[in-house]
Amino acid sequence: MKEKIERVQQVLKEHKINSWIVFCHHSYDIHSKYLLEKNITSATFIMIKQENKPIVITSRMESMMIDNDVYDVIAYKTRSELIELLKNSLSGLENGKKIAINYVPKDNLFDNFSMDILPAGTFEFLTSLNNNINWVSAKDIIRDVRSVKTKKEIENHRIAAKLAEELMEKVVEQKIKPGMTEKEIKALIEYECNKRGGIAFEAIVASGENSAIPHHHASKTKIKENQVLLIDYGVSYNWSNSDITRTYWIGKNPPEEVLRVYEAVDAAKEAAYKHIKAGVFASEVENAVRETMKEFGYDPEKYFIHSTGHPLGIETHDVGVGIYKASETVADKRLIENSVVTVEPGLYFEGKFGVRLEDDCVVTKDGSIRLSNTPKKIITI
Amino acid sequence: MKEKIERVQQVLKEHKINSWIVFCHHSYDIHSKYLLEKNITSATFIMIKQENKPIVITSRMESMMIDNDVYDVIAYKTRSELIELLKNSLSGLENGKKIAINYVPKDNLFDNFSMDILPAGTFEFLTSLNNNINWVSAKDIIRDVRSVKTKKEIENHRIAAKLAEELMEKVVEQKIKPGMTEKEIKALIEYECNKRGGIAFEAIVASGENSAIPHHHASKTKIKENQVLLIDYGVSYNWSNSDITRTYWIGKNPPEEVLRVYEAVDAAKEAAYKHIKAGVFASEVENAVRETMKEFGYDPEKYFIHSTGHPLGIETHDVGVGIYKASETVADKRLIENSVVTVEPGLYFEGKFGVRLEDDCVVTKDGSIRLSNTPKKIITI
Numbered sequence: 095m096k097e098k099i100e101r102v103q104q105v106l107k108e109h110k111i112n113s114w115i116v117f118c119h120h121s122y123d124i125h126s127k128y129l130l131e132k133n134i135t136s137a138t139f140i141m142i143k144q145e146n147k148p149i150v151i152t153s154r155m156e157s158m159m160i161d162n163d164v165y166d167v168i169a170y171k172t173r174s175e176l177i178e179l180l181k182n183s184l185s186g187l188e189n190g191k192k193i194a195i196n197y198v199p200k201d202n203l204f205d206n207f208s209m210d211i212l213p214a215g216t217f218e219f220l221t222s223l224n225n226n227i228n229w230v231s232a233k234d235i236i237r238d239v240r241s242v243k244t245k246k247e248i249e250n251h252r253i254a255a256k257l258a259e260e261l262m263e264k265v266v267e268q269k270i271k272p273g274m275t276e277k278e279i280k281a282l283i284e285y286e287c288n289k290r291g292g293i294a295f296e297a298i299v300a301s302g303e304n305s306a307i308p309h310h311h312a313s314k315t316k317i318k319e320n321q322v323l324l325i326d327y328g329v330s331y332n333w334s335n336s337d338i339t340r341t342y343w344i345g346k347n348p349p350e351e352v353l354r355v356y357e358a359v360d361a362a363k364e365a366a367y368k369h370i371k372a373g374v375f376a377s378e379v380e381n382a383v384r385e386t387m388k389e390f391g392y393d394p395e396k397y398f399i400h401s402t403g404h405p406l407g408i409e410t411h412d413v414g415v416g417i418y419k420a421s422e423t424v425a426d427k428r429l430i431e432n433s434v435v436t437v438e439p440g441l442y443f444e445g446k447f448g449v450r451l452e453d454d455c456v457v458t459k460d461g462s463i464r465l466s467n468t469p470k471k472i473i474t475i
Numbered sequence: 476m477k478e479k480i481e482r483v484q485q486v487l488k489e490h491k492i493n494s495w496i497v498f499c500h501h502s503y504d505i506h507s508k509y510l511l512e513k514n515i516t517s518a519t520f521i522m523i524k525q526e527n528k529p530i531v532i533t534s535r536m537e538s539m540m541i542d543n544d545v546y547d548v549i550a551y552k553t554r555s556e557l558i559e560l561l562k563n564s565l566s567g568l569e570n571g572k573k574i575a576i577n578y579v580p581k582d583n584l585f586d587n588f589s590m591d592i593l594p595a596g597t598f599e600f601l602t603s604l605n606n607n608i609n610w611v612s613a614k615d616i617i618r619d620v621r622s623v624k625t626k627k628e629i630e631n632h633r634i635a636a637k638l639a640e641e642l643m644e645k646v647v648e649q650k651i652k653p654g655m656t657e658k659e660i661k662a663l664i665e666y667e668c669n670k671r672g673g674i675a676f677e678a679i680v681a682s683g684e685n686s687a688i689p690h691h692h693a694s695k696t697k698i699k700e701n702q703v704l705l706i707d708y709g710v711s712y713n714w715s716n717s718d719i720t721r722t723y724w725i726g727k728n729p730p731e732e733v734l735r736v737y738e739a740v741d742a743a744k745e746a747a748y749k750h751i752k753a754g755v756f757a758s759e760v761e762n763a764v765r766e767t768m769k770e771f772g773y774d775p776e777k778y779f780i781h782s783t784g785h786p787l788g789i790e791t792h793d794v795g796v797g798i799y800k801a802s803e804t805v806a807d808k809r810l811i812e813n814s815v816v817t818v819e820p821g822l823y824f825e826g827k828f829g830v831r832l833e834d835d836c837v838v839t840k841d842g843s844i845r846l847s848n849t850p851k852k853i854i855t856i
Binding site: 122177210216284400444 | 780
């Protein structure tokens with residue numbers, strides 16, 4: 095945790111911003127979890143300055159959960175105490191200080207959705223406490239802090255991916271039987287994820303034609319023989335997530351069509367890996383994936399209805415640069431060294447079936463380090 | 476779902492508001508789940524007018540998940556298409572129309588934290604699309620729609636509470652053994668919750684002195700003989716949550732001190748039930764709980780560091796009126812007929828142990844209907 099604080103302070107200095115405030119209440123700000131490494135649910139205020147110990151103001155009930163080696167912890171008992179403490183923390187600041195908060199002005203919004211967090215009324219309240227402060231968007235701080243992973247975070251991602259592979263291969267694949275519902279399989283996967291750390295997100299379990307819906311919510315549908323079964327899940331390990339998708343065939347002999355689509359998706363994934371490297375444009379990788387699909391005779395415009403990958407971190411869809419198609423409104427960006435991204439091409443045939451194969455990798459200056467490996471051939475269950 | 480839409484339209488008419496917009500992207504708005512009954516993760520815009528079919532604008536990838544009997548579904552492929560669609564939806568509106576969005580102006584903020592959701596930059600963007608609209612806070616709409624439960628929702632809460640009790644009594648209590656970690660027990664509970672519906676929130680499993688920390692996060696601590704074990708968990712069933720806390724003794728003979736505290740907390744809970752009734756002030760119930768603690772010789776100011784209860788619904792801490800102490804800054808409110816609330820007194824002795832007993836009930840005009848019943852005597856494991 096101290097490593098993160100030092101990194102934040104370094105980034106604050108680089109951007110000449112005096113401090114970063116994270117304030118959340120009922121609403122959720124992932125940066126509370128990122129900075130405190132705890133799930134705090136009461137109204138909580140975190141202020142990190144360029145120097146000195148950062149402060150946390152939180153409820154008495156949760157204050158004992160905060161590491162007071164790292165933070166000066168101030169507890170409030172009542173709402174009026176909280177308001178008083180917030181006023182005091184901000185009123186003492188000198189005129190013109192630059193303070194970053196988690197919001198993004200509208201002109202930069204669509205490229206930075208995930209950093210526009212502070213609710214509008216809360217923004218109004220917080221900024222009204224000191225009109226002499228130069229309130230700025232924290233987007234550059236957040237980007238610089240979170241898009242590059244520390245060695246420890248990369249190690250956590252590696253473990254999160256390995257645990258996810260292991261639980262599927264050693265436990266879940268053996269237990270899946272026709273007649274089980276998608277929901278039962280989801281519960282089993284999440285149990286195994288929880289035993290190993292936590293769940294990165296609600297697992298997607300999609301059988302038969304549901305597999306053609308990329309974000310299908312596990313339902314009471316029973317899985318049957320001679321169907322595709324698509325499973326998208328991840329383990330959260332020490333606040334780092336994995337995100338893996340595997341596609342199975344329930345039954346003995348997958349039809350030619352499914353084998354061919356699987357082969358095409360796997361080839362598309364390999365094409366991505368050939369291009370992934372720090373400094374390469376995202377669109378270059380995306381195009382390689384789409385070209386490969388075309389070579390197999392599947393029009394990506396029709397059958398590949400999402401992008402190839404997203405950055406991975408404490409959030410499954412994390413801050414950073416993923417793999418996507420640039421356009422007039424979406425700027426092309428270069429892949430970032432020591433970021434973690436997913437590689438997840440898929441082909442979806444509405445009313446029939448879908449295949450997605452998703453792995454995680456670290457982007458390096460020479461290429462990538464694969465953290466997981468979906469099977470080259472479809473596994474039958 | 477149609478029932479909810481009709482209710483929203485009724486409430487819009489009562490408040491003379493033309494429509495309610497829910498817009499979320501990376502950030503999370505529970506009203507997307509509440510209205511669509513799906514977990515949608517892409518940027519999504521919902522607009523419900525006083526009459527006619529409401530509209531949903533969402534990504535092509537997730538558009539097929541929306542019920543098009545209830546909504547007119549419009550899918551976008553690219554970000555520029557989304558922006559264009561948003562502009563079109565808002566530009567057609569006549570001057571002066573009152574449109575409610577999920578934000579709360581700063582003067583009402585602290586009583587309505589959970590309805591201040593729309594992020595500041597997104598607020599800026601959305602309201603800039605049509606300057607002639609009279610943008611208002613949706614807080615009254617949200618309060619009226621969500622604080623009173625429909626018959627169907629109450630039935631879902633009843634089932635959610637029964638399932639939670641059943642899984643603990645029939646499965647989990649039998650499997651808990653000294654030597655297991657808090658995390659293992661948490662994983663087991665969540666597995667059983669998931670099999671029956673979903674988890675309402677991350678289960679709290681706190682053994683020994685951890686039980687004195689109300690929101691302790693399940694750790695790798697192994698549970699041992701002759702300790703308290705506190706478990707706070709809930710099932711989510713058809714988008715309605717239960718929230719139950721049980722306190723156990725690991726070992727044969729709980730010490731006199733633990734028995735006495737358990738008795739005091741149980742008596743405090745019963746005192747609450749004697750006062751709960753629609754129209755009664757929250758503080759009246761809260762005072763009854765605190766007086767009972769005092770009668771047992773435990774100063775609530777020192778040992779009861781939270782409130783007696785909160786409203787329950789699609790969120791575990793839902794919109795509505797709970798049971799709490801009024802103060803200069805926190806207005807007293809009357810309990811609402813057909814709301815669902817938790818009753819959860821607790822006594823916490825730092826460094827030693829804590830006892831909390833939490834049940835759910837429906838507030839009625841004659842009193843309450845209990846949805847769960849924690850045991851009157853501590854169960855030993």
